[in-house]
Amino acid sequence: xxxxxxxxxDAGALALGAENVAAAIAAQAQQSGAQLSLxxxxxxxxxxxxxxxxxxxxxxxxxxxxxxxxxVASLFAADFLSGKPHPLCVGPVAQHPYLVRQARVTFVRVxxxxxxxxxxxxxxxxxxxxxxALAMKPAEIVQTVTDSGLRGRGGAAFPxxxxxxxxxxxxxxxxxITCNADEGDSGTYADRMLMEGDPLMLIEGMTIAGLAxxxxxxxxxxxxxxxxxxxxxxxxxxxxxxxxxxxxxxQGSGKRFDLEVRLxxxxxxxxxxxxMLESLExxxxxxxxxxxxxxxKGLFGMPTVVNNVISLATVxxxxxxxxxxxRDLGVGKSRGTLPLQLAGNLKRPxxxxxxxGVSLRELLYEYGGGSASGRPLRAVQxxxxxxxxxxxxxxxxxxxxxALSAVGALLGHGGIVAFDDSVDMAHMARYALEFCATExxxxxxxxxxxxxxxxxxxDRMFKGGDxxxxxxxxxxxxxxxxxxxxxxLGSMTPFPVRSAVKYFRAxxxxxxxxx
Amino acid sequence: xxxxxxxxxxRLAAEPGPLLLVLHAIQxxxxxxxxxxxxxxxxxxxxxxxxxxxxxxxxHYFRHSPPGRHLLRICRAExxxxxxxxxxxRQAQRSLDVSFNETSSDGAVTLEPVYCLGACAxxxxxxxxxxxxxxxxxxxxxxxxxxxxxxx
Numbered sequence: 294x295x296x297x298x299x300x301x302x303d304a305g306a307l308a309l310g311a312e313n314v315a316a317a318i319a320a321q322a323q324q325s326g327a328q329l330s331l332x333x334x335x336x337x338x339x340x341x342x343x344x345x346x347x348x349x350x351x352x353x354x355x356x357x358x359x360x361x362x363x364x365v366a367s368l369f370a371a372d373f374l375s376g377k378p379h380p381l382c383v384g385p386v387a388q389h390p391y392l393v394r395q396a397r398v399t400f401v402r403v404x405x406x407x408x409x410x411x412x413x414x415x416x417x418x419x420x421x422x423x424x425x426a427l428a429m430k431p432a433e434i435v436q437t438v439t440d441s442g443l444r445g446r447g448g449a450a451f452p453x454x455x456x457x458x459x460x461x462x463x464x465x466x467x468x469x470i471t472c473n474a475d476e477g478d479s480g481t482y483a484d485r486m487l488m489e490g491d492p493l494m495l496i497e498g499m500t501i502a503g504l505a506x507x508x509x510x511x512x513x514x515x516x517x518x519x520x521x522x523x524x525x526x527x528x529x530x531x532x533x534x535x536x537x538x539x540x541x542x543x544q545g546s547g548k549r550f551d552l553e554v555r556l557x558x559x560x561x562x563x564x565x566x567x568x569m570l571e572s573l574e575x576x577x578x579x580x581x582x583x584x585x586x587x588x589x590k591g592l593f594g595m596p597t598v599v600n601n602v603i604s605l606a607t608v609x610x611x612x613x614x615x616x617x618x619x620r621d622l623g624v625g626k627s628r629g630t631l632p633l634q635l636a637g638n639l640k641r642p643x644x645x646x647x648x649x650g651v652s653l654r655e656l657l658y659e660y661g662g663g664s665a666s667g668r669p670l671r672a673v674q675x676x677x678x679x680x681x682x683x684x685x686x687x688x689x690x691x692x693x694x695x696a697l698s699a700v701g702a703l704l705g706h707g708g709i710v711a712f713d714d715s716v717d718m719a720h721m722a723r724y725a726l727e728f729c730a731t732e733x734x735x736x737x738x739x740x741x742x743x744x745x746x747x748x749x750x751x752d753r754m755f756k757g758g759d760x761x762x763x764x765x766x767x768x769x770x771x772x773x774x775x776x777x778x779x780x781x782l783g784s785m786t787p788f789p790v791r792s793a794v795k796y797f798r799a800x801x802x803x804x805x806x807x808x
Numbered sequence: 809x810x811x812x813x814x815x816x817x818x819r820l821a822a823e824p825g826p827l828l829l830v831l832h833a834i835q836x837x838x839x840x841x842x843x844x845x846x847x848x849x850x851x852x853x854x855x856x857x858x859x860x861x862x863x864x865x866x867x868h869y870f871r872h873s874p875p876g877r878h879l880l881r882i883c884r885a886e887x888x889x890x891x892x893x894x895x896x897x898r899q900a901q902r903s904l905d906v907s908f909n910e911t912s913s914d915g916a917v918t919l920e921p922v923y924c925l926g927a928c929a930x931x932x933x934x935x936x937x938x939x940x941x942x943x944x945x946x947x948x949x950x951x952x953x954x955x956x957x958x959x960x
Contacts (some may be wrong), residue, residue, distance in 0.1 A: 557869075644929075713892060
């Protein structure tokens with residue numbers, strides 16, 4: 294019997310040489326006559342160990358990492374195919390301390406199965422949610438999602454069930470399910486990992502959404518920067534069509550659901566839902582004025598569900614295990630689990646899916662292992678480029694929507710970027726404004742002009758003169774942007790800027806070498 | 809070229825909201841969206857030239873002219889900055905003697921900024937000709953640049 298070896302095809306693992314490692318393992322096996330079946334899984338999210346090679350043994354899957362090309366020969370010499378010790382061996386991966394304390398609901402299969410394999414997906418509990426949904430009335434599906442307490446994981450945290458109910462209630466000849474996979478926030482990669490590691494879960498979630506609200510067409514709006522996810526999604530969609538999980542007659546139910554991936558073209562603003570709809574319609578991704586809400590008048594003017602990847606991918610688990618099971622996780626109004634993404638200057642960056650209520654400090658030190666550079670951590674940005682920076686004194690804040698908003702921060706899509714004490718926070722504030730200027734759609738003045746003026750203000754501060762006066766102007770500019778912008782890009786850019794000023798004021802006031 | 813663009817338009821015109829699909833297909837085939845293609849696309853999709861130009865110029869990804877033989881996109885976003893990505897930006901600019909969105913004088917490499925490649929757990933990251941590289945050291949960047957210049 295041949296030994297099963299897994300080498301991830303996740304983009305993060307590939308970025309660290311997984312493709313070459315897979316090829317070398319196959320070549321060496323052939324040379325030594327070892328019987329080996331090479332499978333390509335997603336990533337477990339233990340990125341400091343990628344490429345993480347796993348071997349199936351009677352004791353479960355034993356992992357080795359990070360494996361470089363030059364390690365392959367010694368792995369064979371140590372008989373890793375029998376799960377034998379090697380300096381890179383991290384033991385049975387399922388018992389890894391990073392994983393055992395997690396509550397993986399949405400990421401339960403990611404890194405375990407082969408992404409586009411329907412048989413593997415079904416063998417691990419896939420498509421049970423859809424079976425349940427097909428036996429329910431549409432209104433019951435909507436009610437189940439409402440009862441679960443699931444809130445949109447894209448950043449705005451709007452209750453998913455209420456959004457679905459609005460689309461369900463709207464009468465129209467055509468409705469749409471759209472998945473916002475324009476994951477542009479720095480420090481976030483959960484959508485990418487899920488699409489590359491368990492794309493069928495997203496496809497199943499969108500199919501259930503279609504059944505629930507009466508939509509027959511779905512679109513996944515994927516950013517162009519994710520070519521690997523694009524490939525895996527298309528493979529999985531093709532498989533789903535082949536086995537009648539998509540198409541004119543979903544599993545013999547007589548219900549239709551079609552699904553297509555559409556690529557963005559490098560515009561951060563298209564992660565904003567109305568801008569995404571404009572882009573899907575083939576136009577400039579300029580923000581629409583709301584109302585009307587997309588749920589009433591969305592894609593091509595029709596009632597449209599716009600949900601994030603994680604929100605939609607969580608739906609199958611909710612249908613499979615029931616609303617109560619999901620709702621019982623979490624705290625306060627933040628129910629269920631949240632896939633947090635540790636990034637930046639950390640020793641152990643990776644994906645941590647937990648019930649709400651963990652502290653930032655625990656994430657940064659117990660999971661993240663402190664800084665990668667060995668220097669003290671100085672600042673953390675949560676929730677992407679529009680999220681606030683928090684200093685060490687705020688690290689005991691709990692990760693839930695309300696606790697973070699109480700300290701002027703936001704959870705966003707759950708990305709956490711850590712900086713060590715070499716960071717210049719005035720520089721990061723300038724970057725936030727520069728990013729806003731680069732990515733502004735240009736429709737409203739506070740965002741389009743304000744961002745550029747903000748960069749100029751900080752540049753003037755860097756040159757000298759009355760820095761306190763410039764800071765006052767900067768704060769007033771932030772007020773204008775926050776109050777007057779049409780969408781989150783302009784109105785939230787003040788979050789990183791103001792928090793940097795508030796907690797790291799000295800960085801703005803210090804004198805700098807000329808040039 | 810005209811015929812190839814016509815066939816792209818014919819293939820995609822019936823799709824709902826086809827303009828981005830068409831522009832992607834043209835750039836996939838030609839490496840850019842040639843200026844001559846704009847009136848042709850406008851005519852084929854019953855849009856004005858201004859509409860096509862407006863869409864094309866809105867999105868960072870679409871380009872008027874083909875890139876150099878290699879396209880290097882360095883991530884400028886926060887996670888990569890936290891891991892000293894700015895040093896890689898400077899290194900690439902110095903080594904190629906270009907600013908962002910320029911091509912080296914030997915035509916070998918076009919340097920572009922990119923705002924997050926989703927490899928934030930492997931910062932700093934860059935993408936070279938569609939291939940993602942993580943935890944990039946200055947030495948690794950030098951190797952990659954040298955490969956770009958030696959391969960034609």
